[in-house]
Amino acid sequence: MELSGPIVLSDNRYGKSENRIVRFHKETTRHEIRDVNVSTTLRGDFAAAYTDGDQRHVLPTDSQKNTAFVFAKKPGLDTIEDYALALGRHFVETIGPVRSARIDVDSYGWQRVSAHGVEHDHTWVRQGPEVRTAAVTVTGERAWVIGGIKDLVLLKSTGSEFAGFLVDEYTTLAPTRDRVLATSLVARWRFAATEGIDWEATYEGIRATLLELFATTYSKAVQQTLHAMGHAVLERFPVLAEIRLTAPNNHHFGYDLAQFGLLNADEVFWAADRPYGAIHATLTRADAPEAGRAWER
Numbered sequence: 001m002e003l004s005g006p007i008v009l010s011d012n013r014y015g016k017s018e019n020r021i022v023r024f025h026k027e028t029t030r031h032e033i034r035d036v037n038v039s040t041t042l043r044g045d046f047a048a049a050y051t052d053g054d055q056r057h058v059l060p061t062d063s064q065k066n067t068a069f070v071f072a073k074k075p076g077l078d079t080i081e082d083y084a085l086a087l088g089r090h091f092v093e094t095i096g097p098v099r100s101a102r103i104d105v106d107s108y109g110w111q112r113v114s115a116h117g118v119e120h121d122h123t124w125v126r127q128g129p130e131v132r133t134a135a136v137t138v139t140g141e142r143a144w145v146i147g148g149i150k151d152l153v154l155l156k157s158t159g160s161e162f163a164g165f166l167v168d169e170y171t172t173l174a175p176t177r178d179r180v181l182a183t184s185l186v187a188r189w190r191f192a193a194t195e196g197i198d199w200e201a202t203y204e205g206i207r208a209t210l211l212e213l214f215a216t217t218y219s220k221a222v223q224q225t226l227h228a229m230g231h232a233v234l235e236r237f238p239v240l241a242e243i244r245l246t247a248p249n250n251h252h253f254g255y256d257l258a259q260f261g262l263l264n265a266d267e268v269f270w271a272a273d274r275p276y277g278a279i280h281a282t283l284t285r286a287d288a289p290e291a292g293r294a295w296e297r
Contacts, residue, residue, distance in 0.1 A: 009050055015041035015102075016061040019068045023077045031122040033110050034077040038084075040064045041102040041297075042091060057097035067091075079199040080105045080134045081145050088138030100139040100293065106150075107132040129153060132203060133188070137293050144294035147203060148188035152210070155182040155250075158266075160219040180252035180269060181219055185210065189233065189243040190294055197239055206240075209233050222249050222279045230283040241288035244295075249277035 017039040025032040042064070048054035071077075071087045084103035091101040109127035112119040133148035163175035187210060191197060213229040230243045251272045257264040 009047055012046055012050055013041050013043045013102075014046065014058075014061065015039060016064040016068070019065050021069060021072050021077075023072045029121050033124055034072075034080075035108040035110060036072075036077065036080060036083075037106040037108075038068045038087075039104040040068060040087070040091070041104075042095075042098050042100075043102075044095075044099040045097040059091075059095050059098070064091075080107050080132070081136065081147065081197075081199040084134050084136035085138065085143060085145065085194060088136050088143065092138045092140060100137060102293075102296070103134075103136045103138075105134045105136075107134070135188075135294075137296065139293070142292055143194050144292055145191045145194050145197075146188050146294055147191065147199070147206070148186070149203075149207060149210075150186040152185040152187070152207075153183075154185060154211070154214050155180065156215065156219075159217075160225075162221060178266065181222070181225070182250040182252060182271075183222070183247040184250065185214075186246040187229075187233075187243065188245075189237075190241045190288075190291060191239055192241040192289055193239065202237060202239065206233050206237060209236055222247055222277065223281065226279060226281040227283070230281055234283055234285060240285075242282065242284040242291070244282045245280070247279045249279060251276060 019038045019040075021034075021036050021038055023034040023036075025034075040061075042059065045057050048056070049058050067090065068087060071083060071090070075083070075086050077083050084105050088101040088103045091098050108131060110124035111127050113123040113125055114120065115123075129151045130153070131150050133146075133150055135146040135148070137144045157180055158178055160179050160181035161175075161177045162179060163177060165173075165175070187206075189206060209232050210229050213232045214225060217225050217228045219225040226245045226247055230245055233243050234240055252269040253272060254264055254266060255268045255270050257268060
């Protein structure tokens, strides 16, 4: 089939990616740290820049970078969600051609170093690999906040099985009633509102719930575990409309020690980094407000 319709610019957006911002609060002798990676993406009346090279409506990405750093000072970086909301609203409300702004923030954790049994006032050690995330979309009428966590590495040495699965002519996998379950979880949750939310307490509570359900759910499949985790999060946090979870199945295979005259009673494993199963799940409340462009990258 040959097509002959007109060619149009159907979508466009631009921004400044991965602004690495470190903000210290030094109001007292005990300093606080916020370490973030901020990306801005603007949509609006920019078509002429693409079709004609006309830059009159284009706010330079360098200006977006400067704004991200300025907003780390004022209004500040107390919470990444409020910071991203303020930054997104600034672009939409003060830059005429901008119709919507997307702000993505990765927040890196730091733990205080203890010296002589006492937490040090201005020294930290980096936590990891998990990263807290926030994605805020602001338009002229609405705003959406998506919180999240990525690279949350989890493992349980038992309490998981995989059996009774569909078998075809190419199936070689043997069923098992006892296996290692390991993953690097990515979870993202959409808030039903943008005001009156304790962002810090909600994040800590969601994270604790994810860990608890991973540990305590007897898993017949990664799919079942994800459903249990997502269901518990929505049940415990009515401020959430939806949660999306992605979990690679990081396989662990019992290593053959019999060739060396040793018994391996599910004690020594080969951790295979690839290929891996990729499992996704989305749970949504039936009465959740519409998502708009919340999930859009």
